Amino acid sequence: MRRLARIPAARIAASVIAVSLFAGACGTGGAVDPGAVTANQEATPPDDRLDLDAAVDVRLVLEPTGLDLFSTAGAALDQVLLDNVYEGLLSVDTDDNDKIVPRLASSHEVSPDGLTYTFHLVPGAKFHDGTPLTSADVAWSLEQQFAPGSKAVYAADFASIASVAAPDPATVVVTLKQRDTFLLWNLTQRGGAVYRKGTDSASLAGTANGSGPFTLTRWNRGASITLSRNGDYWGARPKVAKVVFHYIPEPNAANNAQQTGETDVQTAADPTLLQPFTGDGYTILRGTTTDKFTLAFNGTRAPFDNPDVRRAIRQAIDKQDVIKAVGAGTAIGSAVPPQDPWYEDLTAIDAHNPDNARKLLAGAGFPNGLELTLTVPSFYPRAIGDVLVSNLKDVGVTLAVKQVEFQTWLSQVHRDKEFQLSLVDHAEARDLVNYTKPDYYFGYDDEQVRQWYAQARTASGDGERDGLLKRVARKISEDAATDWLFLDQTHTVVRKGVYGVPKAETSNRYDLASLAVAK
Secondary structure: OEEHHHOOOOOOOOOOOOEOOOOOOOOOOOOOOHHHEEOOOOOOOOHHHEOOOEEEEEEEOOOOOOOOOOOOOOHHHHHHHEOOOEOEOEEEEOOOOOEEEEOOEEEEEEOOOOOEEEEEEOOOOEOOOOOEOOHHHHHHHHHHHHOOOOOOOOHHHHOOEEEEEEEEOOEEEEEEOOOOOOHHHHHHOHHHEOOOOOOOHHHHHOOOOOOOOEEEEEEEOOOEEEEEEOOOOOOOOOOOOEEEEEEOOOHHHHHHHHHHOOOOEEOOOOHHHOHHHOOOOEEEEEEOOOOEEEEEEOOOOOOOOOHHHHHHHHHHOOHHHHHHHHOOOEOOOOOOOOOOOOOOOOOOOOOOOHHHHHHHHHHOOOOOOEEEEEEEEOOOOHHHHHHHHHHHHOOOEEEEEEEEOHHHHHHHHHHOOOOOEEEEEEOOOOOHHHHHOOOOOOOOOOHHHHHHHHHHHOOOOHHHHHHHHHHHHHHHHHOOOEEEEEEOOEEEEEEOOEEOOOOOOOOOOOOOOOOEEEO
């Protein structure tokens, strides 16, 4: 951590992929005893024991390609800007199972028929340029999401909205075409971000004008992004003056930065390299994530148009081998993490069974096995590919691992669908919707799944919604739409004297509101 006085002065539009900020490659440093990892951190001291002029240096992995939160995809952008620079009517408490909490709306009501939502804004909110934030800005921002031809990344999330009204400066009324059990959640995500009315989205690529507790003051491309305290913030004043996000993809380099004091907080620490931080000078925090490391099949092409081939590959892979190789993780069996209300343990579906995998391959016409290629972004741990090569070899599948730059993955796999197998981390929360899109890069097409998902969105209540989404999660697993190697666990290394550090779901958003530094 450094005193403020010592700080130097200073995507692809249609894509909805959310990419993890976890990256690693096993190396030196040593695995750590699980007893040295905690889900808790020390309570923040009173303000008179804090350095309120401190700057905190935080290691992140994947740098955003631009600052346009409206039309540029990628979780790296949400991680920096959501809650910190831009705010929505609502947010989520990642430490409380993603509970929806107030933000720019201090309260809201829903009509008995579920078609009208009325939000009451907090007083005194302003944009960073000093302009007061009113209901007109909120209404305009939401209208841009569902306007015809909208370039918003999550435009489809707001298709249920019929109109947005601003009857007075402090009130927003959202009227729906039909019930939408996803609306409140979608408002907590980037699609709910409030912009100043009339903002040209083209201007957002290199600048930001939100209402959050921090302003974006510097972007040193390829190296760091600096946020500074918003002295005119409507809410609680941040307890640090600056936060500098340093982009350090390589895990050993990140360890070195943490040990030498270049960083005070290391997010996405490689769990196999934590040994140096088990002393008194650090705390290692473990948190939940929504990072689903997904093995995708190109379902529109042979041999993956045969569900038995997909099931055989799933059964050939020992998920515990993968988790052991990367150092931490949870087997889930479908695209739903445990914190979602519709989660159930589906790991028994296509569980590890190499003998049956061989039978399925033979029945599908491949008694002598297959030769396949796996395309994977180069910043993911090589250890994952090594396990897949070994596991698949046991059932007669020869796997070649092709590592590519992430931009190449986006164009080749996600956009052009030129691949056989692909591995990527889907970090986005509540993204079952991907399995309802036949033109998505998975190539999965099931009418029943689409019907259940649509019914869940218009359900009469959360209970009905959750039951339908459980059906979706089970069906995509039974169909082997993709495979889910593991749900990541995030590890954060914190230097002694730094408090209020986010520890859960840190790939999606990194709320700095509670960050503090001891004198």
